[in-house]
Amino acid sequence: MLNAGFAEVDITPPPGLRLGGFMNRLGLPSKGVKDTLYARIFVLNNEKESIALIQLDLLGVYKSYANELRDAIYKTLGVENIMVITTHTHSAPETIIPMWPNTLPYTDEEKRLLDSWMRGITEKVKSVAENLRLEPVENVCLSYTSVKDLCYNRSFHGDVFDPQIPVVMVHSKNKRIAVYSSPCHPVCNTDLYYSADYHAYIVKALKNSGINTISLTGPAGDVDPLRKGYNYAMTMGSEIAKRILSSLMACKALDSTLYFANTEVKVPVRRVEYEYALKRFRDTYSNYIDLFMAERAKGVADERYFTMFEELLYADQELEVAKLNLEKLVTKLQILRIGKTILVSFPGEMVSETSLLIKKALPSIDIVFTTYTNDYIGYVPTKKFFDSGRYEAKTALWSIVSPDAEPLIRNSVVDLIKEIMLSK
Numbered sequence: 001m002l003n004a005g006f007a008e009v010d011i012t013p014p015p016g017l018r019l020g021g022f023m024n025r026l027g028l029p030s031k032g033v034k035d036t037l038y039a040r041i042f043v044l045n046n047e048k049e050s051i052a053l054i055q056l057d058l059l060g061v062y063k064s065y066a067n068e069l070r071d072a073i074y075k076t077l078g079v080e081n082i083m084v085i086t087t088h089t090h091s092a093p094e095t096i097i098p099m100w101p102n103t104l105p106y107t108d109e110e111k112r113l114l115d116s117w118m119r120g121i122t123e124k125v126k127s128v129a130e131n132l133r134l135e136p137v138e139n140v141c142l143s144y145t146s147v148k149d150l151c152y153n154r155s156f157h158g159d160v161f162d163p164q165i166p167v168v169m170v171h172s173k174n175k176r177i178a179v180y181s182s183p184c185h186p187v188c189n190t191d192l193y194y195s196a197d198y199h200a201y202i203v204k205a206l207k208n209s210g211i212n213t214i215s216l217t218g219p220a221g222d223v224d225p226l227r228k229g230y231n232y233a234m235t236m237g238s239e240i241a242k243r244i245l246s247s248l249m250a251c252k253a254l255d256s257t258l259y260f261a262n263t264e265v266k267v268p269v270r271r272v273e274y275e276y277a278l279k280r281f282r283d284t285y286s287n288y289i290d291l292f293m294a295e296r297a298k299g300v301a302d303e304r305y306f307t308m309f310e311e312l313l314y315a316d317q318e319l320e321v322a323k324l325n326l327e328k329l330v331t332k333l334q335i336l337r338i339g340k341t342i343l344v345s346f347p348g349e350m351v352s353e354t355s356l357l358i359k360k361a362l363p364s365i366d367i368v369f370t371t372y373t374n375d376y377i378g379y380v381p382t383k384k385f386f387d388s389g390r391y392e393a394k395t396a397l398w399s400i401v402s403p404d405a406e407p408l409i410r411n412s413v414v415d416l417i418k419e420i421m422l423s424k
Contacts (some may be wrong), residue, residue, distance in 0.1 A: 001046060004137050009038065011056070013031070017030055017113060017117065020092060021059050025099070028300075031193055036196070037194055041208070049258040050081065051082070053085055054070075054125060056086045058093075058383050076129045081336075083373055085345075087217050089186045089195065090187045100397075104296075109296075133348060135284070136172060140255075141169050141251035143250055167251075178213050182217060184220050186332035189231060192300075198232075199227065201234050202238075202244070206241055216369075219354060262416075263416055276282040305356050317395070331377050333347070337421070
């Protein structure tokens, strides 16, 4: 017998925090709200196992914050097996990767406001968890749709990508809860307003059909929407919701098996010599800072800035990588098994090639990916990206892992799935 519970809470911050994910915003403060940012919690248990998914409409979180949130929920619900999931919307505050840490450092007041808001998220999630009620599950099923014709491989135009959207639907007495994974970057909205991007419109449309949702972003590292702009977020999200609802007509029943496993991996990272990086930044900063501040004073997020200030951005980022002076990052992988379906957590940006290779290695297993989960170690590119010098492999805080990282993590995922599938 399975039991399930669901709750959500508004975590939208007040205007004024810097938005993450796009350098063309030049560190400007947010101006307002286009759609609400939410935290959601989904709990599933049986007599042997109990798990919780905490989904946040955020760009990402580092493991220190994920652990803080996990501890709060453990103390509240007594659940040990917890995934802290972010949707990676690029229209939420800079909870990871400050875009201009040396060019435009945060003021003490900015740091205080960001830290206060994030502490508030923990308290809000804890509060809704305290009131969460579990009820018996009547059935669980799995269906598939896709983002085909809505998204594309942005790194290798015309190349294949993994378009599948798996949907796990849980029916309890009074609720229907859909856990879906969309393999496309939430990057439609590029202005200075808070937004959950296209996920917001999936959620709204499904809610209108009486379905609560947990939104996952899957192997989206090299996959973008066909178009930018908030209008396309509405169009894309509404179309995906229609496809999800249609897919439920062919939903495959899952049994009540529930297992959870996790492991730590030590991921090799690149290093940059500090004196070299410092000199490069100082030289680049002196060349660009007057123009940077003059453009920033206009108060707009202009697409031209992507090329205008690219040299300054990477000099700034290389200096941050040099400051870290790390050899490895220790991060977490988690596997949740529901029936014979596997939910894989990934602590960064998985590219399509990786998801396709994992599925090829395990062809008889239904696999759902949730990336940007429990931690953020940046892009994990395959050799193809390093050989071609693509954005995803260009040294920065969002691209710090070495070429050896992808096969190491991929093989760890495959091994962990094989292990959990042997559980009776």
